[in-house]
Amino acid sequence: MTDGEDRSPEAPPGVDLEKPSAARIYDWYLGGTQNWAVDREFGRKIEQLWPHAKHGSRHNRQFMNRAVRAALDAGIRQFIDLGSGVPTVGNVHEVVRDHLPESEHASVVYVDFEAVAAAHARLILEREGATDWAALVQQDMRHPNAILNDPETQRLIDLDQPVCLLMIAVLHFVGPDDRPLDIIKAYTDRLRAGSWLALSHMTVPDDPEAAAGVLRFAEQYKSTANPVWLRPREEIASWFDGLDLLEPGVTHLTDWRPDFDADNLPPRDLAAKPFAWCGVAEKQA
Ligand SMILES: C[S@@+](CC[C@H](N)C(=O)[O-])C[C@H]1O[C@@H](n2cnc3c(N)ncnc32)[C@H](O)[C@@H]1O
Structure with a gap:
């Protein structure tokens, strides 16, 4: 579905078409097809208030792809992708399939609570004959x-x-009432040494103009099914405490082991740069 068109795919059962959802809006930012009029209208409004949503979403997705490739290179063969979203380009199982030699295998579990993300992921995995090694x-x-x-x-x-x-x-x-650090620890406590945690999270940029855009973005999300909480770098970085933070540490999305010249991003991409922090850490024995 391209911007401006008002055709929508048939909605799977359980999909709320009254309120925009984070999964479907993000799909629209990335140029996907699993979004409805209510999501597109919201996405267009966001673009006016914060013109970097689409660039930022792509940077985020590319960081995820680089982190998955790094994990594969480090020998990890199992992935749990929490809040995996509506599958678009560069899903974890696709990165795995493209990056691993054919003789090697890995497994992927996608997790999302949104009906469209779940239905579409299952459809794609079935269509690609990947259900032996990937599931939602x-x-x-x-x-x-x-x-x-x-x-x-x-x-x-x-x-x-x-x-x-x-x-x-x-x-x-x-939100803070759900205690994100406790959630992270509940997972990492169950993982064995050598496991990795990769995360990215939106923040308020230092630059006042950039900050105003991101705050307008977050304000709009209050009316969706998925309000956004912006957190400072120190809090996000503290979630890696007790794990071994891998190089280059907690960075902007485009600065984590870039496979392109991050210092020469186009101006619009550069302007989108400071809106999130990301990092990858390894659990020690
Ligand atoms: C912005 S998208 C990110 C998708 C993907 N992780 C990526 O970065 O490309 C956020 C996703 O998290 C999902 N999500 C938000 N809160 C969640 C929760 N509590 N449990 C499961 N999924 C959640 C949303 O439905 C949405 O699909």
Whole structure:
């Protein structure tokens, strides 16, 4: 679905078409097809208030892709992607398939609580014949035990082997009352040494003009099914305490092991740069 068109795919059961949802708006930012008029109208409004939403979403997605490739290069073969979103380009299982030699195998569990994300992920995995090694668990990521004990997780993930746990652009939908650090720890405590935690999270930029744009963005999300919480770098960085933070540490999305010249980004991309922090850490023995 391109911007401006008002055709929508048939909605899977359980989809709320009254309120825009984070998953479907993000799909629209990335140029996907699984969004409805209510999501597109919201996305267009956001673009006026903060013109970097689309660039920022792509930077976030590219960071996730680089983190997955780094985990594969480090020998990790299991991925749990919390808040995986509506599958668009560069999903974890696609990165795995493209990056690993054919003789090697890995497994992927996607987790999202939004009906469109779940339905579309299942469809794609079935269509690609990937259900032997990848699955979608429709669940709230604030319930670690429900996810780790889910039959699909147990079928695909061996917790005695290292896992790369991805929390990419999802924790800013988790409010302080839900205690994000406790949620992170509930997962990492169950993982064995050598496992990785990769996360990205929106923040308020230092630059006043950039900050105003991101604050307008977050304000608008209050009317959606998924309000956004912006957090400072220190808080996001503290979530890695007790783990071994991998180089280059907590950075802007484009600065984490870039495979392009991050210092020469186009001006619009540069302007979008400071809106989120990201990092990857390894659990030690
Ligand atoms: C901005 S998208 C990010 C998608 C993907 N992780 C990425 O970075 O490309 C956020 C996703 O998190 C999901 N989400 C938000 N809160 C969640 C929760 N408590 N449990 C599961 N999924 C959640 C939303 O439905 C949405 O699909």
